[in-house]
Amino acid sequence: MRENVLLRYGLSFLIALPIGFLLLYPHVLRCMWVSRSDEFALLAGVQPDAPSSSGPVYVSQSATPGQQAQLRQHVSAARNRIRRFWSGERRGRATLIYCPDQADYERYCAGGEGAGCSLGTPWGASYLVLGPEGNNTDVIAHELCHDELFARLGWWTVKRQIPQWFNEGLALMVDYRFTDPDTWERPDSLRTEFDDAYADLPSHYGPMIKLSELESTRDFFGGDYQHVMLAYQTAAAEVSRWLAVVGLRGVPALIQAVENGDPFYEEYRRLERARRKR
Numbered sequence: 541m542r543e544n545v546l547l548r549y550g551l552s553f554l555i556a557l558p559i560g561f562l563l564l565y566p567h568v569l570r571c572m573w574v575s576r577s578d579e580f581a582l583l584a585g586v587q588p589d590a591p592s593s594s595g596p597v598y599v600s601q602s603a604t605p606g607q608q609a610q611l612r613q614h615v616s617a618a619r620n621r622i623r624r625f626w627s628g629e630r631r632g633r634a635t636l637i638y639c640p641d642q643a644d645y646e647r648y649c650a651g652g653e654g655a656g657c658s659l660g661t662p663w664g665a666s667y668l669v670l671g672p673e674g675n676n677t678d679v680i681a682h683e684l685c686h687d688e689l690f691a692r693l694g695w696w697t698v699k700r701q702i703p704q705w706f707n708e709g710l711a712l713m714v715d716y717r718f719t720d721p722d723t724w725e726r727p728d729s730l731r732t733e734f735d736d737a738y739a740d741l742p743s744h745y746g747p748m749i750k751l752s753e754l755e756s757t758r759d760f761f762g763g764d765y766q767h768v769m770l771a772y773q774t775a776a777a778e779v780s781r782w783l784a785v786v787g788l789r790g791v792p793a794l795i796q797a798v799e800n801g802d803p804f805y806e807e808y809r810r811l812e813r814a815r816r817k818r
Contacts, residue, residue, distance in 0.1 A: 709779030
């Protein structure tokens with residue numbers, strides 16, 4: 541009898557969990573239904589790398605032919621950049637949604653802030669929403685990099701084990717609005733020795749924030765515009781410093797270790813120590 545009760549409550553919980561999630565996040569529900577919306581259509585002319593490695597691209601019916609042509613070029617360039625950064629492999633399959641109108645962007649991306657946003661669900665679906673300023677290679681590559689991390693580790697592991705400063709800092713490595721492409725495209729052209737006191741690097745927004753204060757999404761995005769820009773700059777500085785030491789192969793090595801169950805910070809530091817000893 542007791543087992544039947546536990547089973548009944550367990551099944552009820554499993555059913556209620558996704559329903560509750562969607563009620564709390566209606567923009568995710570809209571993303572899930574974008575394929576049925578009369579306001580959006582599949583973008584023609586975007587060829588996937590492979591059936592298992594590229595999600596569909598939906599564009600608002602309000603997008604002009606010129607905007608659609610630009611989007612095709614930018615998606616292709618961003619996917620190529622991601623492939624190079626992740627050692628020649630792309631696993632992300634997020635659905636990409638382009639909203640050239642701010643009102644639509646706010647409906648599909650909570651708050652409607654920034655040029656783009658990434659949405660993931662506990663059951664594995666992911667969506668990348670581009671706003672009016674998001675139709676460019678840097679923004680798309682940034683969001684695709686978030687999706688690559690999600691595709692490799694899953695929603696739960698990313699939320700529980702990957703600090704937000706690393707998630708954002710990694711995406712900034714392929715977002716040339718914030719970082720120098722040579723950080724990983726031509727690493728030999730840059731100095732490979734970084735001062736560990738990265739907090740003393742010059743900043744347009746003030747002194748760098750401690751990484752321990754940028755662990756969660758709320759920590760990272762919870763402040764005003766100046767705080768968020770400083771958080772981005774701090775994350776970019778730290779990941780650039782680490783990447784210059786461990787090299788581009790350090791990224792998949794770190795992610796694989798976390799996937800195998802190793803603690804993020806232990807492996808993050810171990811890879812750096814091992815590289816410095818060579």
